[in-house]
Amino acid sequence: MKQMKLWMHAAILIICGTVSMQAETLRGTVKDAITGEPLIGATVRVVELQGAAAVTDIDGNYLINISQGGRYTIESTYIGYEPSMMKEILISGVKEVVLDIALRENSTELKEVVVRPRVNKESTVNPAVLTGGVMLSMEEASRFAGGANDPARLVMAFAGVSGEADGSGLSIHGNAPERMQYRIEGVEVFTPNHYNDMWNAGYGLISGLNSNVIGNSDFFTSTFNANYSNALSGVFDVKMRPGNNSKHENILQLGSAFEELTLEGPLSKKSNASYIVNYRYGFTALISQLGLVDTEGDQLNFQDFSWKLNLPTKKAGTFSIFGLALLDKTHTDRIDLKDVHSAYDASNFNGDMTQLLAGISHKIHLGNKWSWNTTAAYNMQHIGVDNLYYGLERDANGVLKTPLAFEEPETQYLFSKQKQNEDRLLFNTELSKQITGKWLTQFGAEYSHRFFDLKYSSVDYLYADPSTMKTYTDMKDDTGLASAFWQNLLTLSDKFSMSLGVAANYFVLSDDVSVEPRASMKWQPYNGGSFSLGYGLHSMVEKLDTYFYRDETGRLVNKDLGLSKAHHLQFSYSHKFTDNLNLRLNMFYQYGFDTPVGINGSTYCVTNRFYAYTDEPLVNKGNTRNYGGDITLEHYMSHGFFGQTNFSLYKSQYRGVDKVWRNQLYDRGFMFKILGGKEWMIGKNVLNVSAKYSIQGGLRYTPIDVEAMRANVAAGIINDDPIYKENEAFSKRFKPTSVVDLTVSYKINRRKVSHTIAFEGLNILDAEAPQWQRYDLATGEIRTDKAGISLPNIFYRLDF
Template sequence: MNRQTALLFLCLLLAAAQGVCQNPAQNIIGRVIDASTEEGMPFATVKISYEGRGAATDSLGYFTFKDIPVGRYDVEASYMGYAPVVIKDVIVTSSKETRIEIPLQELASELAEVVVTPKVIKYMPLNNMNLSSGRMLSVEEAGRFAGGLDDPARLAGAFAGVTTNIGDNGITVRGNAPKLMQWKLEGIEIPNPNHFGEVGGFGGGGLTALSSLVLGNSDFLTGAFPAEYGNALAGVFDLKLRTGNNNRWEHTASLGTMGIDLSSEGPFKKGGKASYLFNYRYSTLWMISSFLPDGAGQGMKYQDLSLKLNFPTKKAGTFSVWGLGLIDGNKEKPKTNKDEWQYESDRNFFNTSIWMGAIGVNHKYRLNETTQFNTTIAGTYNGIDSHQQALDDNLVEHPDNIIKKNNYNLVLNAFINKKIGHIGNNRTGVVITGMFYDMLLKNADGIGGDVKTVANETGNSALLEAYTEFSLSPSWRWQINPGAHLQYFALNSHYSIEPRLAVKFNINQKQSLTFSYGSHSRTELLNYYFTRNDKGELINKDMDFTRGHHFVLTYDWNIGNDFHLRVEPYIQLLYKVPVVAGSSNSLLNNKDDWFITDKFESTGRGLNYGLEVTFEKYMSNGYYFMFTGSVFSSRYKGGDGIWRNTRYNRNYLFNLLGGKEWMVGKSRRNVLGANARITFRGGDRYSPILVDESITAQEVIFDERLAYSQQLKPVLWADFSVYFRINRRKVSHEFGLKWLNATFHDEYLGHEYNFKTGRVEEYRDGICMPNLYYKISF
């Protein structure tokens, strides 16, 4: 850390230390909205679990509770003819005003005059079109759960049916590859938003570029999606940026072993309605390089910036500008002493730069009391410039591979939301994505071999989508959400018509049963369509969408006010999967292969099925816990017609996490917290090794006829975090340690040929990520 950075944090600390030793308190500001129209609800009743306080919303649905002591509270909102809702675990700190939004769902006519038990919505997605296989991810959880590292992707790994690794945050949902995961930001599909994404594995990276300081409550969906979600097959992370505080200026600065984090928000001018919010992070990993794989961290740097500007108007609706960008760099040098070569990577030189960005303008306009327009125009970009060289036995450097890729998308996302009387609403929209690409991929045929061009293309195409969906409640017991999605890929003229349906039956006010079905499809990585053979012919341009049918049955039981049980069996039938004729090769198993040279045909299949259980206690009385368990099977049929295990068929997965908070110090205004998580799952799969052939070639050669038939031993690891928050008047200080893989588990990274022993070995590394940090908010 340089002198300027140290001086900056010293000044911040001295400035914030002016807070006097009064009992700290802060305001809770919120809004009650109609869940169907997202419009504010005037004169709704709001209660907080502190001294019996209550309030009524103003003409726009806003409410304020002033001078609430630091701590955690439940907030309940109600309105005649609507189901009351309880927001659990609202945290109040001394440094920043707490802002919440409470959606209320209109009741069916026969219940409008009946006293209805308030519903806890913590486990439900924000999108009322989604009735199963989804969960809201809260900002507070992203910062609290052990193993999360303030990363929503890693936090999702604690949910049922979801697997992440230690070394990367690629999300495997119900046995599907991380590359099939869709990331959305403010309703727009964006490129992989993870640092060092697409390098170690498609769909994942080190950690997400979105800081928890700017992230709003978001939805994580794992199957049978509503009709508005297109070009998605495995899961959807529907991320939202929160709106900055337009009442006062607030700032946060954090310094840790993984870097610095700066955030600011507030009104553009005092008394105005417009607001800004931004966050910047910069990191060098040299401080924790001893916990990373050999050589990693020394040459790794990353930075990211995220922002949201919000401009409400009196008559023209609300405009917002949002953006996200990241820059990564990694440089690793080879060992120049041959006697030190143990694995292939020891003789390689890497130089990789990665860029990703997204920026958009959103406009929300209320046409009348029942109709709203929502329009977003956005641009996205991701680029990779990667060069790899290798030393031969004479220490002469040879080119190994080159990846130069620039993808630009221009996106229009527009929909109209119409409330239908007292029974529900309809949402109909279009998404038009203009795709512009410039790519060059080259790969050498061994060290010193010919460098062949795998793909070299510049051009443009388009993905066109349209959808309509309904959310209907003809009676209090039933909710029916039908819909349909259409998408067309201009590159090869393939299209897909996808029906969607969800039906929810409320057994009583505590228990419900939901059946969901979705037909889904997804394109492949663009460079795969431009593979050329030796004659220069495009051999994969006509690849169809990978398609699937997803069936889910969901049982939910709210046990009292603090406990929730969910049981969810599912089955996913995949078809038109790209495979190589007469081979076990299927793109369902592709993890990180850029240099596809085979001809694929869309004749493969896949089958995923399983049972998921979630039992959780929300934070109350100072503690919480959650248990998630999944037993599943993930299989595929290759181009040879044989069914096999997929790479990601780990068979079972269990998580147990929990935590405790203590209010300590004078007047019990400070917080001491501890959190832990234990993960136990089936071992990784791999193909048998052809030992003699591998020794002769001095590289790993697998028996692809028996692809992924072998499985390693089960995996067990633990994460923990501790923190101490000092609340002072208008300022808070937090000291903490967040440790990923505190048990030093040696994670399996593949098989490698060992030059020293002359054998093929499992390549493992005990990757740990400790982040010791200090954070000040004022």
């Protein structure tokens, strides 16, 4: 009996030991933020847990076993470097938490000052940035309501950034979405949104980027450093994360709107090589049939695939092979007769888009604090669209007889055809050196060679003879854009820093050169408070079809257009009330010049571009101005709660050759957002509820000349494009629109698998924003059309 008790005690000890070995795992590397070299002997500890600490090995690796899942603060220290504080890191579930920590060399003597730890929420990934940018943490941002694994929708929560309920196009401070730039792994790419440029420039439905694959990235809204060229409103500098190099991990998500699979793991544990791949398939047919969404006849089917192979070597540095592919198809079903009130209602839009990015990057430490990054890539975007209209019944003289009646059931009339094919070869190289503890320098160059095949044809009015179709663009050629930069960060004291740089851009097509100074400073007069000021001159190339419009004689009248340019000025103030409550105030002014605008009485300006093609002659004689301010109050996650509210007030205008200031299309005037959430740890399980409310002013619009439209219809001329009162261009504004997003998720953590059941509702109240006006053929009056989609995604996710 005594022996039996001993065996029972032993069994209990073994079971307890097994349970303890099932601890959560935190691991990663500690490296120099500039060179990426591993720091040997750095200390990493979990602040809330006694004894939960580790020292990095010869490769900079650390590993900490944690007995109880939860949210923790991770602190890292190393002699001669600023301490790092990573707050509210969730360690729970079957998926390993891999936390790579970048420490910055201390710029002051330890005897002079007590070095404060650098908190992860207070700095950008790019170490030379002092103002105009924020870091987007994927783990933090994934808690935002309505994120849909889409980084573009996540940044819509930021102050000064507006978007639509039915798209991922980002308008910053009243600029058009196409004025901003996306970068992936160091090179400029096409806006990686599904259906990008098919309806209007720089827009799209949802981003092809996926937060399951993306790592912490930088988002810039003004005065961005000299590293970033060819953008006028902002830059989204996206980094793809490497896969887990120690164990295989998988995610399977099945939902009403998206299905996706993510796989990652080691390729070779000896070399620490890893892979990560993600595939997603989205559609509207199922949710439309289930009655969850009214797509109004638009059938959207899209796929995307992203990957990254991380291949470190012993002496030759680290190689990465990465890519992103998007495949989109859209078709408009014929709607019911009772819903046809305009020619647009009887339209049929058939289109497809293919986008591909494939590249290889290399990073190597050259010793003595030198780091060298190089990326070569291929990027393409091919778009084909046919715009057709079902016939409306007319009499023998071509006069509209019964506006609500179709001709033959399947009769369709071609109105326009467009092809936008562009292929780019990209190359970027950048060197960084921490010359002293007070001086960091970065310099490099980028070249993009662009091959294009563009064609746009259209008839003058609906139901015209197809043989009368006019070709506005028909060009197959190539050109290039080259840039070089030099940026320096000078830490003059523990309270004052400056960042000085210059960029130079050369556009081969128009033989145009732009030299652009960039400067910023940051002053921290007291602990928790800072002032910053930034200035930059920026330029960008317009969409290539802008340069190849042909007039009635066939001449390329826009081919000599140069770069569009703008001066940026921004002032920022930040104050921390507590470690978790932060106030930020931004004031900005942007003055654009050499902006392409219309001639011969036209009020057109490229900053108001809404449709995919330019079809008129332009000159570089326009100006723009955008000015205003943002205020943000943010509560970082603490005790399971997080929240943010921000308000923006701004004005955006343009003027053409007549020197009259007018409102820009995206001059919404104001926007207000409030979001928050609460997380509960229920044993090892996690319940999360988050919501976001936003309201913003409507888009600007030009009134329609009703009498002129009535006269056209009476004469038998039916056209979907209204006749506008050009002397009142963008003088009106649609009513404000408010949107509510809601996410509720419950994650069940088991030893080898985690289950998540969630409702992720984008625009759950089905709000529709007024977007344009049309002439109603039935009433002879003007009608306001609205756009917006409520996208409820009910999904089940499996982590294993």
